[in-house]
Amino acid sequence: xxxxxxxxxxxxxxxxxxxxxxxxxxxxxxxxxxxxxxxxxxxxxxxxxxxxxxxxxxxxxxxxxxxxxxxxxxxxxxxxxxxxxxxxxxxxxxxxxxxxxxxxxxxxxxxxxxxxxxxxxxxxxxxxxxxxxxxxxxxxxxxxxxxxxxxxxxxxxxxxxxxxxxxxxxxxxxxxxxxxxxxxxxxxxxxxxxxx
Amino acid sequence: xxxxxxxxxxxxxxxxxxxxxxxxxxxxxxxxxxxxxxxxxxxxxxxxxxxxxxxxxxxxxxxxxxxxxxxxxxxxxxxxxxxxxxxxxxxxxxxxxxxxxxxxxxxxxxxxxxxxxxxxxxxxxxxxxxxxxxxxxxxxxxxxxxxxxxxxxxxxxxxxxxxxxxxxxxxxxxxxxxxxxxxxxxxxxxxxxxxxxxxxxxxxxxxxxxxxxxxxxxxxxxxxxxxxxxxxxxxxxxxxxxxxxxxxxxxxxxxxxxxxxxxxxxxxxxxxxxxxxxxxxxxxxxxxxxxx
Numbered sequence: 001x002x003x004x005x006x007x008x009x010x011x012x013x014x015x016x017x018x019x020x021x022x023x024x025x026x027x028x029x030x031x032x033x034x035x036x037x038x039x040x041x042x043x044x045x046x047x048x049x050x051x052x053x054x055x056x057x058x059x060x061x062x063x064x065x066x067x068x069x070x071x072x073x074x075x076x077x078x079x080x081x082x083x084x085x086x087x088x089x090x091x092x093x094x095x096x097x098x099x100x101x102x103x104x105x106x107x108x109x110x111x112x113x114x115x116x117x118x119x120x121x122x123x124x125x126x127x128x129x130x131x132x133x134x135x136x137x138x139x140x141x142x143x144x145x146x147x148x149x150x151x152x153x154x155x156x157x158x159x160x161x162x163x164x165x166x167x168x169x170x171x172x173x174x175x176x177x178x179x180x181x182x183x184x185x186x187x188x189x190x191x192x193x194x195x196x
Numbered sequence: 197x198x199x200x201x202x203x204x205x206x207x208x209x210x211x212x213x214x215x216x217x218x219x220x221x222x223x224x225x226x227x228x229x230x231x232x233x234x235x236x237x238x239x240x241x242x243x244x245x246x247x248x249x250x251x252x253x254x255x256x257x258x259x260x261x262x263x264x265x266x267x268x269x270x271x272x273x274x275x276x277x278x279x280x281x282x283x284x285x286x287x288x289x290x291x292x293x294x295x296x297x298x299x300x301x302x303x304x305x306x307x308x309x310x311x312x313x314x315x316x317x318x319x320x321x322x323x324x325x326x327x328x329x330x331x332x333x334x335x336x337x338x339x340x341x342x343x344x345x346x347x348x349x350x351x352x353x354x355x356x357x358x359x360x361x362x363x364x365x366x367x368x369x370x371x372x373x374x375x376x377x378x379x380x381x382x383x384x385x386x387x388x389x390x391x392x393x394x395x396x397x398x399x400x401x402x403x404x405x406x407x408x409x410x411x412x413x414x415x416x417x418x419x420x421x422x423x424x425x426x427x428x429x430x431x432x433x434x435x436x437x438x439x440x441x442x443x444x445x446x447x448x449x450x451x452x453x454x455x456x457x458x459x460x461x462x463x464x465x466x467x468x469x470x471x472x473x474x475x476x477x478x479x480x481x482x483x484x485x486x487x488x
Contacts, residue, residue: 008213009213009451010213011209011211031450046209046210047210047212047234048210048214048235048271050230050269051234054443080210108269112292113203113271114288114291116207118199134202136203136207136210137271175206
């Protein structure tokens with residue numbers, strides 16, 4: 001069985017673990033460098049990116065995680081997780097070694113909690129299934145350079161990029177772990193983890 | 197469930213495993229954010245000072261809240277008095293992220309809490325037991341925190357309230373519907389929500405702990421008792437070394453089951469805030485008794 005890790009410092013950890021199990025894989029919490037050896041992929045969950053960044057450094061996990069990802073460990077960043085993985089954050093180069101996805105992202109770009117929203121749309125890479133996307137104080141992807149733009153929505157008369165893929169890395173600015181169903185988790189497990 | 201209510205409960209889910217810190221100015225807010233806080237509570241005086249200075253404690257000056265909001269990227273919360281729905285309207289207009297309808301401020305209404313359902317902004321409310329938590333959720337609270345006894349640096353009341361909620365859930369979990377009705381009647385709990393908790397074995401919203409947490413060990417204690425995160429009021433900026441204490445409490449809350457980590461972060465923090473014995477507080481000055 002495939003094992004998917006969830007970076008477990010803070011945020012929607014339990015929600016992701018439940019979805020991983022629903023999608024038929026094992027879930028494992030990741031806090032320490034040795035936890036990385038037992039997983040086939042990792043999810044960086046929603047939460048507060050400043051707090052999670054601090055914990056990655058405190059627990060000496062930043063470098064080993066970045067190394068694993070560069071070596072091909074499949075990774076999925078949702079919301080805060082997406083910020084950690086972006087090359088440019090708020091107009092500045094991301095100082096973290098994790099910042100390798102070729103996009104410009106802006107934190108809390110839609111506003112305060114009053115601007116959090118849901119959006120229903122069919123998703124082409126999920127066989128056009130209709131899904132509910134949940135954005136909580138979400139970051140906004142301003143531009144996509146060399147990576148693949150997977151999903152656009154139109155929100156308040158603007159085109160928004162909300163999911164991208166770069167080789168082994170999947171990024172969503174919304175939270176599939178908060179909605180019913182596990183189609184996104186199944187997609188990630190089936191398409192990013194290579195079976196030996 | 198309505199969209200907005202769901203989204204507001206969702207934001208609390210994003211704060212889980214984290215520490216929400218009381219701050220009284222932009223400088224403290226920056227320190228809190230750098231220490232790893234998942235949100236800050238903007239207020240004019242921390243509970244320890246409110247307790248000491250007395251007088252009517254009200255919603256903070258909007259200019260202070262805005263200043264703090266502009267200083268950080270993490271969510272900003274602020275307190276409204278129990279029942280003071282106009283203070284809540286003002287806080288909503290300021291576009292902060294969460295309102296705490298708080299017993300730390302002087303209640304504006306002895307009988308009624310705010311009808312939170314008519315607001316778009318989320319509310320967190322204090323509770324001392326399961327029935328009280330369910331009353332607040334029925335009024336529209338999107339998050340609960342145990343009240344504890346704010347400004348004391350004494351964790352004993354926070355423990356009491358967290359245990360009371362756990363015990364309440366355990367009591368109703370095995371009940372038949374007609375027994376749940378009796379429990380709901382006797383405890384003044386909304387019946388439908390009581391049934392939901394009896395079925396799921398947990399509250400329908402995130403539950404943090406608050407009121408008296410002063411050390412990393414206190415925070416980990418509350419987490420091991422089932423809190424999903426902690427509020428630290430006076431415990432950080434009334435300690436000898438706020439930055440270091442803040443960082444230590446954040447780390448302890450995140451890896452709360454790991455005694456090695458707890459031992460490491462508890463070292464050399466300097467003096468924690470000085471604490472208060474609960475028995476020495478006159479009954480009419482106990483904050484947890486405010487609200488019902």
